[in-house]
Amino acid sequence: xxxxxxxxxxxxxxxxxxxxxxxxxxLAAVIIFSVYSLIMALMWQRLQAPDLALTEAAVGxxxxxxxxxxxxxxTRRREEEE
Amino acid sequence: MSAARDIxxxxxxxxxxxxxxxxxxxxxxxxxVFTRLHPSTKCDTLGACSVIVGMAVYSGWSWELCKLVxxxxxxxxxxxTCGHAIGRSALRRNIPYWRRQGKETGDGNGx
Amino acid sequence: MATGNGxxxxxxxxxxxxxxxxxxxxxxxxxxxxxxxxxxxxVAAMTVSLLGRALDPRITPAVLxxxxxxxxxxxxxxxxxxxxxxxxxxxPKLPIDxxxxxxxxxxPDDLPRTVFSDSITLTPGTVTVELEGNRxxxxxxxxxxxxxxxxxxxxxxxxxxxxKEGEVTAxx
Amino acid sequence: MKRVLSLFFxxxxxxxxxxxxxxxxxxxxxxxxxxxxxxxRYLERAEEETHTENVITGVILNYRGYDTMGEVTVIFCALxxxxxxxxxxxxxxxxxFVDRSPVPSSTIVRTMVRFMVPFIILFSVYTILxxxxxxxxxxxxxxxxxxxxxxxTTVFGLxxxxxxxxxKVRAPLEGSAVIVFFLVGALGLVGGGxxxxxxxxxxARGLQPALVTWLTVLVEVGIGLGGAMVLISILFAMIRExxxxxxxx
Numbered sequence: 001x002x003x004x005x006x007x008x009x010x011x012x013x014x015x016x017x018x019x020x021x022x023x024x025x026x027l028a029a030v031i032i033f034s035v036y037s038l039i040m041a042l043m044w045q046r047l048q049a050p051d052l053a054l055t056e057a058a059v060g061x062x063x064x065x066x067x068x069x070x071x072x073x074x075t076r077r078r079e080e081e082e
Numbered sequence: 083m084s085a086a087r088d089i090x091x092x093x094x095x096x097x098x099x100x101x102x103x104x105x106x107x108x109x110x111x112x113x114x115v116f117t118r119l120h121p122s123t124k125c126d127t128l129g130a131c132s133v134i135v136g137m138a139v140y141s142g143w144s145w146e147l148c149k150l151v152x153x154x155x156x157x158x159x160x161x162x163t164c165g166h167a168i169g170r171s172a173l174r175r176n177i178p179y180w181r182r183q184g185k186e187t188g189d190g191n192g193x
Numbered sequence: 194m195a196t197g198n199g200x201x202x203x204x205x206x207x208x209x210x211x212x213x214x215x216x217x218x219x220x221x222x223x224x225x226x227x228x229x230x231x232x233x234x235x236v237a238a239m240t241v242s243l244l245g246r247a248l249d250p251r252i253t254p255a256v257l258x259x260x261x262x263x264x265x266x267x268x269x270x271x272x273x274x275x276x277x278x279x280x281x282x283x284x285p286k287l288p289i290d291x292x293x294x295x296x297x298x299x300x301p302d303d304l305p306r307t308v309f310s311d312s313i314t315l316t317p318g319t320v321t322v323e324l325e326g327n328r329x330x331x332x333x334x335x336x337x338x339x340x341x342x343x344x345x346x347x348x349x350x351x352x353x354x355x356x357k358e359g360e361v362t363a364x365x
Numbered sequence: 366m367k368r369v370l371s372l373f374f375x376x377x378x379x380x381x382x383x384x385x386x387x388x389x390x391x392x393x394x395x396x397x398x399x400x401x402x403x404x405x406r407y408l409e410r411a412e413e414e415t416h417t418e419n420v421i422t423g424v425i426l427n428y429r430g431y432d433t434m435g436e437v438t439v440i441f442c443a444l445x446x447x448x449x450x451x452x453x454x455x456x457x458x459x460x461x462f463v464d465r466s467p468v469p470s471s472t473i474v475r476t477m478v479r480f481m482v483p484f485i486i487l488f489s490v491y492t493i494l495x496x497x498x499x500x501x502x503x504x505x506x507x508x509x510x511x512x513x514x515x516x517x518t519t520v521f522g523l524x525x526x527x528x529x530x531x532x533k534v535r536a537p538l539e540g541s542a543v544i545v546f547f548l549v550g551a552l553g554l555v556g557g558g559x560x561x562x563x564x565x566x567x568x569a570r571g572l573q574p575a576l577v578t579w580l581t582v583l584v585e586v587g588i589g590l591g592g593a594m595v596l597i598s599i600l601f602a603m604i605r606e607x608x609x610x611x612x613x614x
Contacts, residue, residue: 050500051421054492058508063596066515070603101275108282116332117291119320120278127315128275131268145219152216155264156484158271162311163477169322169332170471173293179332180291210487217491232490240483243529307476324472 026072034065094136101129114180115172123165206237263352274316296329309349416577417497430561437542444595454605470520478520485513493589503585507592514597523604538594545587
């Protein structure tokens with residue numbers, strides 16, 4: 001049971017990381033990255049590191065997402081076709 | 083007593099999970115932004131709230147109960163506000179909303 | 194702003210924040226209480242100007258007393274709402290006929306209106322998509338969902354102690 | 366060609382990393398020095414040595430105080446770099462908030478944010494002050510204050526929020542994390558101990574535990590305030606340009 005839960009989290013982490021890298025729309029990438037941060041926060045909690053979980057949730061999912069969104073809107077949002 | 087409490091708490095958590103499931107199903111089945119807001123605001127809120135109530139039953143009379151109530155209140159407020167914000171920005175961007183067949187599509191500016 | 198008014202606001206905010214602090218520290222040790230009082234006073238002094246008009250004329254001790262009853266009634270509405278929405282979603286035919294209806298409320302201020310529209314969002318098949326002045330645009334999932342609005346409005350009016358004819362509806 | 370090459374490099378790097386990981390002791394191996402010496406020492410003696418109930422805070426601020434001081438400096442440097450590239454928002458230049466977004470913020474969201482922000486700030490104060498007995502601490506609390514101001518700024522605009530936390534308040538506080546940390550460390554020297562030990566051999570013995578606890582709390586407060594101000598300043602610096610363009614356009 002424990003292993004299954006951990007495995008689910010890890011698979012989700014890898015999946016969101018890949019999706020964030022592959023997303024053509026940068027805004028979508030930022031949102032996916034914040035999902036990644038949330039899963040990571042859950043993971044920290046599971047590893048009994050509530051301090052890190054708090055930091056990850058506040059910084060990873062909250063602050064950096066907004067900073068990334070601001071940056072995305074200041075630059076071009078979509079990747080150009082090759 | 084303790085067993086009964088466990089059963090009630092477990093049942094509430096199951097109900098919560100069920101509503102999460104329903105909310106996600108609705109999110110996938112609904113046709114447009116506005117209709118998708120309904121399952122995502124309502125079902126997710128009740129789902130989370132009943133999981134929280136389940137935990138409150140499990141913890142019994144203690145400070146944790148107060149904390150859980152506070153969390154539930156914040157959840158209600160924030161999810162309702164988020165639902166409104168998404169709906170409003172969709173309306174402001176003139177995203178047409180879905181109508182039944184035979185009726186014309188709304189222009190997004192009210193009936 | 195009258196000074197007496199400002200002090201009343203600060204005290205009210207202080208009390209609410211202190212209750213919040215008590216819940217989170219979960220302790221009655223004296224140093225916790227002193228620390229809490231000091232930090233609550235600090236936060237209240239810093240943020241009281243944020244709340245402005247929303248706090249003082251609207252939130253009174255009577256409102257705070259009525260709040261739990263309101264929450265219970267709202268919870269009942271939410272449960273009904275969810276049952277309803279779940280029934281619609283799980284119906285294979287998906288019997289929805291969405292529309293955006295306009296509703297004019299007699300609730301006077303920002304805060305009652307906000308509470309009203311948030312309750313609308315949480316209850317059967319309705320989401321507030323716009324609030325401007327006293328005009329709300331509500332997205333209804335099915336036509337009959339519209340009927341619940343007046344009852345909710347009454348509930349919110351009861352919470353804030355507003356009578357329908359008694360107060361002039363300020364526009365804007 | 367480039368793709369194949371980069372894929373090759375990444376694959377090579379991955380294999381190398383996996384190889385190194387394979388030669389590491391297994392995770393949680395009880396035979397490693399970390400598990401035989403460091404962890405028991407922390408768990409057994411942290412409370413009496415650092416006088417903080419939360420061992421993690423004890424480790425971060427006391428045993429590894431130097432590390433944390435370095436981290437705090439890195440955060441401050443990040444702000445310095447952002448400000449060097451983007452520049453600060455100029456005082457008095459923004460005369461009014463020009464809402465260029467197609468969706469101006471709604472009454473409901475505004476009212477809700479008004480009510481939420483005091484509670485969020487109080488929660489972060491709680492997180493900072495209770496860092497030594499429960500999970501949390503300066504970094505987390507600072508991030509939460511920063512988050513609350515970010516919510517406020519996205520809803521009410523840069524004009525409103527920079528009026529509430531003006532630059533002349535923010536600028537001195539940005540370095541508070543580093544300064545408080547350094548001062549507390551130096552106080553340890555004055556008290557007859559080593560830098561950043563929190564222990565004052567010259568002070569009375571009975572005073573020692575309270576002294577250590579309160580110095581730790583002081584450092585937490587410094588880190589919290591500094592971190593929050595750094596985050597807010599970075600956000601303001603990044604939003605600034607748009608608002609100024611909006612004004613001239």
